[in-house]
Amino acid sequence: MALVFQALVLPLLWCLPPLLVLLGARLLLPRWRGWQGERIVGRRLEALFPEVLHGVVLPDGRGGLTQIDHLALTPRGLLVVETKHYRGAIQGAAEATHWVQLIGRRRYPFVNPLHQNRRHVRAVEALGLGQPVHARVVFTDGARFVDAVPAGVSRCATLARDLGSLRGGRVGRAKQAAWTRLRGQVRRGWLARWRHRRQVERRHGRDDRTRLGKALLGAAGALAGLLWWRVWGSVGL
Template identity: 55%
Template sequence: MEAQSLFSLITLAAVRPLVWLLPLVLVVLALKRLVPRMRGSAGEARIGRVLEQLFSVVRHDLILPDGRGGWTQIDHLALTPAGLLVVESKAYRGLIFGRKGEATWTQVLGRRRYAFQNPLRQNFAHVQALKALGLGVPVLERVVFTNAARFPKGLPEGVSRLATLAEDLEPYREGVVSDALHQAWQQLDGAIRTDRAARRAHRTGLERRFGADDRLSPVLLLLAAAGVLVGGLWLTAGQLGPEVSALRRQPPLMPAPAAFASRPASALSPTSVSPPQLSSRPQPRGSTVSVAATESRISLQWTERDGGSRESEDCKLAIAAVLMANTPEHRHRRTQACGKSAMP
C-alpha cells in the first residue's frame, strides 16, 4: 500500500473519534433550545400536583371557546367551595418586575432582560371565556410562578409563588361545594375540548394574532444535521474496517530472505541438493535461460573445505556436472579437474 494511503488511514482513524463529538454538540444545542419549553412543562406539572392536593376536582390543559369565535387554553381549572378557580402557571426564572395594570412585565437574567405579556391579563381572558358560557357561578383567578422566580418589589395582587400557593389558596377551601357549582362544573365539562382539532384551531388563532412560533424550527434543523452526521460517520466506520484489514494483509516492503539463508552452512553442501533432470540436448550459442527458472531448479552454496582452501572453478563445474548427470565421462572430468584428494 502506498505511503499516502497509509497516512490517510492513520489520520482518519485518529480524527474520527473527535468528529463523533460534532453530532453530540448539535444535540446539546438543540436540547438547550428546548430547555425553556421543558422547564415550562415541568413547572406546570408541579403546580398541578399541588392543586390536586388542595382540591378534589381539578382539570389540566383545557381548550375552551373564548366567546369571540376562537379558542383559549387554560392550564388548570379547579372546583372549589368559593367558585371555579382558573390558574395560569409560569416557570420563569430570575428577577420579575411588573405591576397589575402594565401590559408587559420584565424578566432579568444576569445582564439580559426579556419582556413578556402580563400573565394577569392573559388569565383574565380565560376568566372571560368561562363567564361567556353563562354558568352563573363565581369565577376566580390566580397566576402561579415556580420558586425559581423572585419578585424584588413584591408580588402583585393575584400572583403567588409555588412555595406559598397552599397558604394563598386557603380561603378558597373553606366550606363545601354547592349544588350550583356542581351543575356549573357539569355544564363546563361538556364545553371542554381536548381533541387535536381544537388544539390545532387554538394554535392557528395564536399564530394569526402573534405570528408563527418558530422556536422549534432551529431545534429540528439541529437534530436533522446531527442525524445526517451520525449516518455518514457510521458508513465511514464500515468502510474503514476493511481497508485497515487489507493494510494488515499487505506483504512487507522488503522481500523475505531465501529459505536457504536460514539454514546452517553444513546443510548447504552440494550433496544435499537433489540433482535436477536436465535435457541432454545442448543449448545453442547465444541462447539465454531464465534466471528465475534456473534458481528454481538448483541453488548451490559452497562451503570451505580443507582448512579454507577453495576448489578451482573447473573443479566446481566438474562436480556440478557429476551431480547433474553421474556419467563415466563426467566422473573422469571431475578426477582430472579436482584430483582424487579433492573429490567429495
C-alpha cells in the same frame, strides 16, 4: 475511497447527532421549563382541590380557542390559573402592560400575566356556567418580586395560604354540575391544539426557536439511524 470514508468521514459524522441534540435541546429549553413549571403548580393544585384539569383548550368566546394552564373545581366556584416558571427578580405592577424579568444586568420584558389570565377568565365566563370564576397567577419559587407581589399573584410557597378562602366547605351540586358542563366544552386531540397554535402564530408570529429545536432533534434521530444502518449493513447483519 471507501476506506477514507470509513477512517475519516464516518467518525466525524458520528459527532453530528449529539451536537444536533445539544443545539435542539438548548432551543427547546424555555418550552421545557414552562412544562416543568406547569407540572409543579399542577401538583400543588391537586393537593388543594378535589378536581383539576391541566392544559385545557376551550372556546374563547370570540370564535377562536384559548389554552388555560390549569382549571380547578373549588367549593367557592371555578379557579383559572396561569403558571409562570421564571427565575430571577420580577418587576411589575398590576395594571402595567408588560412586566420585566431581571437576571443579573439583563432585562427580559414579558406580557403582564394578569392581563393574559383575564382573557382566560372571560373565556370560561362566556360558557355561561352560572358559577363564580376566580383567577390566580402562580410563579414557581425560583422567582422573587422586587416590590410587593401584585394582588392576584402567588408564589408556590404561598399558594395554599393565598387560596385559603376558596378551600373551605364542600363542593355543592350546582358547582359539580357546572364543572361537568365545563369538561364537556374542552376541545381535545391534536386538531384542537393545532388550531390553537395556528391562532397564536397569526396573532404573535411563529415560534421559530421551537420549530428549529424540533427540526434539529428530528435531524439528529434521522442521521443516527442512517449511520447505524450503514454500520450494521457493512457487517452483513
